[in-house]
Amino acid sequence: MPVTHVDGGRVTLTHPKGSSAELLLYGATVISWKSGTTTEPQPIERLFVSSKAALDGSKPVRGGIPVIFPSFGAPTHPEHMRLGQHGFARSVVWTFDSIVMDNDAGVSVRLTLEPTADITAKYDKSFHLAYVVTLAEHQLSTDLHVKNTSTSTTYPPDNLEFQALFHNYIRAPANDVLVFPLQDKKYYDKTEVSEEARSKPKVETRAGVDVRQFTDSVYEDAGGKYEVTWPGGGIEIKVRELKDVVVWNPQEAAGSKMGDMEDGGWEKYVCVEPGYVRGFAKIEPGKTWIGQQIMSVIHHERRINQL
Numbered sequence: 298m299p300v301t302h303v304d305g306g307r308v309t310l311t312h313p314k315g316s317s318a319e320l321l322l323y324g325a326t327v328i329s330w331k332s333g334t335t336t337e338p339q340p341i342e343r344l345f346v347s348s349k350a351a352l353d354g355s356k357p358v359r360g361g362i363p364v365i366f367p368s369f370g371a372p373t374h375p376e377h378m379r380l381g382q383h384g385f386a387r388s389v390v391w392t393f394d395s396i397v398m399d400n401d402a403g404v405s406v407r408l409t410l411e412p413t414a415d416i417t418a419k420y421d422k423s424f425h426l427a428y429v430v431t432l433a434e435h436q437l438s439t440d441l442h443v444k445n446t447s448t449s450t451t452y453p454p455d456n457l458e459f460q461a462l463f464h465n466y467i468r469a470p471a472n473d474v475l476v477f478p479l480q481d482k483k484y485y486d487k488t489e490v491s492e493e494a495r496s497k498p499k500v501e502t503r504a505g506v507d508v509r510q511f512t513d514s515v516y517e518d519a520g521g522k523y524e525v526t527w528p529g530g531g532i533e534i535k536v537r538e539l540k541d542v543v544v545w546n547p548q549e550a551a552g553s554k555m556g557d558m559e560d561g562g563w564e565k566y567v568c569v570e571p572g573y574v575r576g577f578a579k580i581e582p583g584k585t586w587i588g589q590q591i592m593s594v595i596h597h598e599r600r601i602n603q604l
């Protein structure tokens with residue numbers, strides 16, 4: 298069975314060519330993606346999940362691919378003020394909807410989320426989310442469909458204004474990682490201590506961005522195609538409608554203070570998180586927005602001049 302929906306709230310995708318993925322209904326969080334490459338076909342884990350992560354639905358998963366909606370970081374939009382850090386989508390149970398595709402091209406499932414009483418108590422907008430996760434031989438795609446289900450005909454329209462992001466914890470030797478191509482992009486440095494410094498844009502000077510120091514950078518209008526490389530491997534990420542990208546690694550400075558981070562965990566991953574997080578995406582009643590990422594295993598280490 299290429300798609301297995303386990304009663305314990307887990308969905309497993311298995312591709313005929315050997316790759317696999319596993320997700321929790323809790324937070325629609327992908328917690329495993331195993332894939333080989335054309336030259337090394339043995340599937341290996343591509344995502345990092347802390348050994349101290351809670352996988353029982355008691356708190357967001359420290360690792361994998363949490364889905365961030367409708368706000369990123371501490372809320373800033375007036376409609377999001379009762380929400381916690383990174384919104385609610387990563388910490389509620391989604392519904393298994395359907396198997397979208399099940400063949401050699403891809404194995405794909407769809408989860409959905411609609412307002413519940415708990416959500417509405419903190420966030421009273423009308424919405425419908427669908428999350429489609431598709432596994433191919435060397436690829437994992439995630440698509441978030443956000444629909445504004447408001448039937449209001451008032452003017453001004455009852456728009457849905459939100460942020461969305463895929464919080465990818467990419468398994469990698471963090472101290473050897475470089476992220477391309479972010480040179481000359483504007484970014485906001487969340488490691489700065491003052492609000493004034495955090496809200497003042499910087500310009501990236503590095504050809505390849507490393508995370509050897511505590512890094513928490515929000516690149517605005519970042520280009521939509523990224524490579525995360527390290528000696529011997531890498532992941533390419535292509536996106537649609539996700540104009541920004543966050544590069545985050547806490548290193549020991551911040552990582553050792555996280556209760557659910559395993560000791561030294563920050564050396565095993567880099568978060569490269571495509572999202573719409575500077576400003577707000579806006580959709581009118583009845584309309585749908587789709588944010589997508591396609592992550593592919595790079596067969597050989599590549600560098601910016603080969604992009």
Ligand SMILES: O=P(O)(O)OC[C@H]1O[C@@H](O)[C@H](O)[C@@H](O)[C@@H]1O
Pocket residue numbers: 357370382383464487513514543545570
């Ligand atoms: O601890 P959380 O809520 O999962 O967030 C982890 C990190 O997520 C990143 O996306 C943010 O830019 C960081 O500021 C934050 O620390």
